Amino acid sequence: MPRMTMIEAIRSGLDVSMARNDDVVVYGEDVGFFGGVFRCTQGLQQKYGVSRCFDAPISECGIVGTAIGMAAYGLRPCVELQFADYMYPAYDQIVSEAARLRYRSAGDFTCPLVIRMPTGGGIFGGQTHSQSPEALFTHVAGLKTVVPSNPHDAKGLLIAAIEDPDPVIFLEPKRLYNGPFDGHHDRPVTAWAKHELSEVPEGHYTTPLGKAVTRRAGEAVTVLTYGTMVHVALAAVEETGVDAEVIDLRTLLPLDLETIIASVARTGRCIVLHEATLTSGFGAELTALVQEHCFYHLEAPVMRVTGWDTPYPHAQEWDYFPGPIRLGQALRDIMETR
Incomplete structure (x- = not known):
């Protein structure tokens, strides 16, 4: 079984989902050619083409709004907002449209949408790159909110989120991106220490949503x-x-x-x-x-x-x-x- 960082596990989850279902579309800020600011989508555009993995304008409201339309139409968009701090312009779309589409249409439409966001601190990003806004989503009926703690769960939860019929907020802790955080230190010197990487299956598997x-x-x-x-x-x-x-x-x-x-x-x-x-x-x-x-x-x-x-x-x-x-x-x- 291969060993992966959380970045690699997320990339693998996206890859598996895109390979299994042509309706899965991945896009966001710098997500396509550049592979994302944290490289979670690196190589996906080259593998699946610009129609399935592409860059979006710097407009979080536009990214989420178009994704809601795609989801209602039958696609399964998985969009990335570069930082969780950037989601506020899109918050109205998330709350008023994505979360309520199933209910307001009496089940005629669903919104199988995943919104991925790096969350929390660890990169000295200050107050506009380090927020933890999970409570703003858990307050909203109609949304699911996921926060993985390790690469194995990150991949399994992401695949489960993409396959879910309703909108899922997928928050990715930045301090865990580049290797397991040992947790013992309050200082930054070892916070990104790369210890033994987590074992992550290569193929398809899911980690159930709603289960601790x-x-x-x-x-x-x-x-x-x-x-x-x-x-x-x-x-x-x-x-x-x-x-x-x-x-x-x-x-x-x-x-x-x-x-x-x-x-x-x-x-x-x-x-x-x-x-x-x-x-x-x-x-x-x-x-x-x-x-x-x-x-x-x-x-x-x-x-x-x-x-x-x-x-x-x-x-x-x-x-x-x-x-x-x-x-x-x-x-x-x-x-x-x-």
């Missing part, structure tokens, strides 16, 4: 997280020695509530970890759900470890990130709470 996975079993506390923060959680648990269960949500909407409830009901404690800001972040929804469904099992209040409630800081990027130090302190604190 337990990355580490534990009995003392449940850590709910996704994307880059999965690796931070595993590192913090290793460093503190707390017997924590780490749940990788993978899909934020639809959410695997069954797995969450089963874990928290058993451990009696819960920490929610994500890179986005604290206030109204997706962790607030997770906290509310845990409180609603596990109240009588909880031995301590649910804790959140997140980014700061500030515009994304350029110079303080690595202090902004929740790292093993901050999560480790939260793990120790919650274990001392009775």
Whole structure:
């Protein structure tokens, strides 16, 4: 089985999908000839031609708007917005058109559309290249929201998203693009360290949407997280020695509530970890759900470890990130709470 970075796995997922279905169309800013700013689509235009993989004008509203029309017509567009921060001009199209097409047409039309976006920090991109806007999508009925944490899941989830009949927001953590992030360090010197790459099957397979996975079993506390923060959680648990269960949500909407409830009901404690800001972040929804469904099992209040409630800081990027130090302190604190 070949070993791939997340970039290579995403490229493989696109390649497999385009080979299996002529209706799959890939486009976006610099996606065609250039192969994307992160090279996720490199070589696809040469292989499938300019009618199936092509560059689009710098117009996120135009990219998403035309993709909605293609999807309603019967194609399966998979478009790339260069950074998640750039999606705001297209947000009205995503919310008012893509998410509601099935409902407003009483099922006569569907919108099998995937919108890929690099998300989060790790490249010193500042506040216009490093945002984590997942909560803006999970609030919208009619959308699915996916955040992979490793190359194997990235490929399987992407193929599943392309084959899904409804619109899927596919958020790709930039810090995981070029190799597994070991999660142990709060400083940038090793954040892009290329350790052993992940094994990823070459052919077609899918990772089910709406199904979380337990990355580490534990009995003392449940850590709910996704994307880059999965690796931070595993590192913090290793460093503190707390017997924590780490749940990788993978899909934020639809959410695997069954797995969450089963874990928290058993451990009696819960920490929610994500890179986005604290206030109204997706962790607030997770906290509310845990409180609603596990109240009588909880031995301590649910804790959140997140980014700061500030515009994304350029110079303080690595202090902004929740790292093993901050999560480790939260793990120790919650274990001392009775």
